[in-house]
Amino acid sequence: NAGVTQTPKFQVLKTGQSMTLQCAQDMNHNSMYWYRQDPGMGLRLIYYSASEGTTDKGEVPNGYNVSRLNKREFSLRLESAAPSQTSVYFCASSVGQGRYGYTFGSGTRLTVV
């Protein structure tokens, strides 16, 4: 029972490089999310997708883009990485608006040097 799968688990980038974080869920959830988690702060929403075909900005979208490829997959792209984007990134999914909670992937630890 995979749940939410994120890749890669770890990544080191140089400033200015680009990369895509992949996320897939096998629970037939409609909604998917990308969060970042920094020390001493709560999770902050980057982008979300309420349903296949839609995406919306969250609290901290600058420097990121997303693609809801299909119902299962929701990717996050950093076009030109900056040291401020060093963080732990979590993908999550939920049934509807998350009233019954979110299921998270295991996270991607990204360091931008």
Added chain:
Amino acid sequence: RKEVEQDPGPFNVPEGATVAFNCTYSNSASQSFFWYRQDCRKEPKLLMSVYSSGNEDGRFTAQLNRASQYISLLIRDSKLSDSATYLCVVNMLDSNYQLIWGAGTKLIIKP
């Protein structure tokens, strides 16, 4: 003022003790409240939703106080395995898709 505030701890508690911590929120119109648990270097996992009437799940009890705008989590007969960071989560006024997460309260249960 942060929208969701938690005491970061750590709370150091002996095994078997009862521990409680609160979380305050700023949006009086919030409707959805949750406690998540996050182990070190792991993803958050839903512990329980918090209902207006309060709710209990085994050793865990959650309460909501709308008048004072806080939610609480009580853990009875604490186990070593309860050691984790507990995250308080509240929805934004106009969207259940956008949750506001507290930074968490770290709990350490000592033998």
